[in-house]
Structures are given as structure tokens and as C-alpha cells.
Amino acid sequence: MAIRERLSGNEAISYAIKQVNPDVMPAFPITPSTEIPQYVANYIANGEMDTEFIPVESEHSSMSATIGAEAAGARSLTATSSCGLALMWEELYVAASNRLPLALCLVNRALSGPININCDHSDSMGARDTGFIQIYAENNQEVYDNFVQAYRIAEHKDVMLPIMICQDGFITSHAVENIELLEDDKVKNFVGEYNPENYLLNANQPMAMGPYAVSNYYMETKMAQNTAMNNAKQVILDVGKEFGEMSGREYGFFEEYRLEDADYAMVMIGSAAGATKDAIDKLREQGMKVGLLKLRVFRPFPDEEIAMALKNCKVVAIMDRSECFRGKGGPLGAEVKAAIYDYAKDVKAFNLVYGLGGRDFTVEEAERIFNDLAAYDKDGATFEEYRYVGLRG
Numbered sequence: 486m487a488i489r490e491r492l493s494g495n496e497a498i499s500y501a502i503k504q505v506n507p508d509v510m511p512a513f514p515i516t517p518s519t520e521i522p523q524y525v526a527n528y529i530a531n532g533e534m535d536t537e538f539i540p541v542e543s544e545h546s547s548m549s550a551t552i553g554a555e556a557a558g559a560r561s562l563t564a565t566s567s568c569g570l571a572l573m574w575e576e577l578y579v580a581a582s583n584r585l586p587l588a589l590c591l592v593n594r595a596l597s598g599p600i601n602i603n604c605d606h607s608d609s610m611g612a613r614d615t616g617f618i619q620i621y622a623e624n625n626q627e628v629y630d631n632f633v634q635a636y637r638i639a640e641h642k643d644v645m646l647p648i649m650i651c652q653d654g655f656i657t658s659h660a661v662e663n664i665e666l667l668e669d670d671k672v673k674n675f676v677g678e679y680n681p682e683n684y685l686l687n688a689n690q691p692m693a694m695g696p697y698a699v700s701n702y703y704m705e706t707k708m709a710q711n712t713a714m715n716n717a718k719q720v721i722l723d724v725g726k727e728f729g730e731m732s733g734r735e736y737g738f739f740e741e742y743r744l745e746d747a748d749y750a751m752v753m754i755g756s757a758a759g760a761t762k763d764a765i766d767k768l769r770e771q772g773m774k775v776g777l778l779k780l781r782v783f784r785p786f787p788d789e790e791i792a793m794a795l796k797n798c799k800v801v802a803i804m805d806r807s808e809c810f811r812g813k814g815g816p817l818g819a820e821v822k823a824a825i826y827d828y829a830k831d832v833k834a835f836n837l838v839y840g841l842g843g844r845d846f847t848v849e850e851a852e853r854i855f856n857d858l859a860a861y862d863k864d865g866a867t868f869e870e871y872r873y874v875g876l877r878g
Contacts, residue, residue, distance in 0.1 A: 489666075498521060500629065509551070611807075838873050
């Protein structure tokens with residue numbers, strides 16, 4: 486029987502870590518992810534789990550130690566945010582290219598400068614091409630559920646890639662919500678034990694990890710990673726369906742909220758989807774056909790699936806909580822627009838930037854965007870693209 490509880494996002498993912506009971510967790514504190522290793526260390530000290538916790542001197546060291554532990558055959562993870570992710574940058578590529586299915590609990594936070602400790606997606610979006618699977622959450626329930634599924638996805642024999650479980654700093658990480666926890670035995674049976682086929686401490690099969698690759702081999706390595714990332718798409722769907730059979734909460738690449746007959750839609754990632762759903766409900770009562778596509782999986786990028794979900798919309802606003810300085814909006818906008826171009830050319834798409842540095846995104850702002858989309862479609866009004874929503878002055 487499910488356990489009803491009130492937890493913050495950091496507490497929720499820490500509880501999932503306790504239930505999974507991985508072998509090794511190196512970590513270094515950084516706001517707003519500091520609570521995750523803190524909670525895990527408390528569980529270990531209280532005898533509730535037997536994970537080997539390793540205090541390290543930096544985030545670069547935390548990912549290095551996680552890589553070392555995973556390469557040795559241990560189920561491993563770490564947690565970080567923002568500049569911590571930036572400091573472990575080179576190691577992200579090492580983890581992915583070595584095909585190590587470790588987990589990284591990322592609490593999304595803006596990157597400096599100026600110094601800001603609040604939420605946007607510039608950290609994880611900057612790491613989008615490192616070779617990590619990336620899964621995002623709207624709320625604390627999804628944070629918990631995503632971690633329970635993480636190792637099943639990453640450790641699948643056709644995948645073997647590291648996975649990044651992302652949540653919005655402070656908005657979900659520190660806010661308390663009602664959630665449902667699964668029983669310990671169900672989680673343990675669902676995740677299972679980690680039995681790697683190849684690992685450094687296997688005396689019967691000596692191997693090298695991270696060798697120098699000359700030109701004759703490097704491209705083949707990248708192609709193998711690419712194949713694994715493509716394989717992850719079906720694994721994510723299969724694991725999400727199995728999780729749904731166990732919990733009643735099935736997961737896929739994205740959530741379609743009132744999208745089936747929508748003329749106007751938003752595409753976004755993370756916690757701002759809640760305000761957008763409220764705006765959709767309000768506008769639906771007024772007769773407007775509006776909807777939301779809330780993306781859960783950004784890597785592997787489900788391009789055709791996204792385009793097919795949006796193909797019947799007239800106009801779409803793609804909402805980025807990260808700036809990539811290409812002069813034309815953010816990374817989500819670039820990739821969704823490319824998908825629409827390839828598979829749903831009749832859909833008109835605009836890209837907007839919102840929520841940088843923790844700037845609030847309100848129901849009223851979501852309503853205005855939907856109304857702007859409708860005015861563009863019905864009245865031929867100009868739609869101001871690439872604007873910063875909620876910008877002062």
C-alpha cells in the first residue's frame with residue numbers, strides 16, 4: 486500500500502536513494518542540492534542504508550570518484566547544481582564515453598555571473614551534449630518517481646549511459662508537497678541488483694578504462710554512444726510503463742495536457758508547467774482551445790514524437806528557461822523548431838525565454854502568451870518572438 490507523505494523535492498529524491506541503496510555516493514555541497522548528500526549521510530549514520538559516502542574536496546572530485554566507483558563495478562551516484570556541474574565538466578564526457586550508468590541528481594540553478602542561486606536550466610542545458618540521458622520533473626512526485634526509474638534505464642544492456650535526474654532549484658527542491666512513496670520492497674524489486682558485465686575489479690577479465698583513442702577509433706566510439714542514446718528511447722518507454730503498472734503513474738517522453746484538440750499550445754520543461762496548466766484551465770472555460778506539451782525527456786530528444794503531438798496545433802510557443810546566446814532564443818526552442826520543420830511544417834512555432842535566475846512565471850503571463858498566439862492566428866497581429874517574458878523596464 487502506497488505511503489502518503491509530505492516532502493520537499495530534495496527529501497523525496499533522497500528517500501528514493503535510500504530505498505535503492507546504491508553502493509557509493511561521493512558528493513560536495515552546493516546550493517540548492519546540498520540537502521541531498523546531507524539527507525543521505527544522515528540515513529547512513531542512522532543505519533538505514535549501507536552506501537559508502539565519500540566526502541570530497543570539489544565537484545570535479547565528486548564526479549571523478551563516482552566514475553571510479555562505477556568503473557569498479559559499484560552502483561554509484563552524486564548530486565550537484567550550477568557551478569558544481571560546470572566544475573565537473575570534463576568528467577561528464579568521461580562518464581558518458583566510458584558508458585558508465587551512474588546517476589547524477591541535478592538541482593537546476595542559474596550559472597554565474599552575476600552570482601545567482603535560484604532556478605533556471607542553464608546548467609543542465611549547457612550539458613545537453615555530454616552524452617548524459619536527461620530527465621526533468623514538474624513536481625516532487627515526479628522527482629521521486631524519476632529517480633526510482635533512473636537505474637533501470639541507465640543500466641539496461643542496450644543503453645549503459647549515465648543519467649541526469651533534474652529538478653528546479655528551490656521551486657521543487659525546497660518546497661514541500663504531498664506525494665506518494667512506494668514501499669521499500671517494491672522499489673528494491675523494481676530496481677534490482679546491479680550486476681555489470683564488465684568492470685575494472687573483475688580479475689578474470691582485465692580491461693582498460695578511458696584509453697587514448699586515435700583517429701581510427703574515436704568516431705566509432707561516438708557512434709556507439711549515439712546508438713545507445715537512441716536505444717534509450719524505447720527503454721524509457723518500457724520502464725515508464727512498468728513503473729505505471731506498479732505505481733499507477735505511467736511515464737513517457739512528455740505529458741500532453743489538454744492538447745488533443747488545442748489550436749494553441751506551449752512547450753516547456755519543469756515546474757512552470759503548473760502555472761501554465763492553471764492558465765489553460767481558465768482559458769478553456771472561456772472557450773479557447775489551448776494546451777501544453779510538458780517535456781520530461783530532453784536526452785534522448787524525442788523529436789518526431791514531439792512534432793506528432795503538436796501537428797494539429799495552429800501556433801505553438803516554445804518556452805526556454807535558459808539562454809544559449811544564438812540570437813534566436815534558447816536550446817529547447819532550437820530543437821523543437823527543428824523537429825517541427827522535419828515532421829510538422831504546417832505548425833507555426835515561436836520561441837520565448839522566461840524564468841532566468843528564478844524569475845517567477847505566473848498564470849497571468851501564461852494567459853497573455855496564449856492570447857498573443859490567438860491574436861497572431863486570428864487577427865494577423867505581430868507576435869514578438871525571442872522576448873524575455875517578465876523582463877523589467
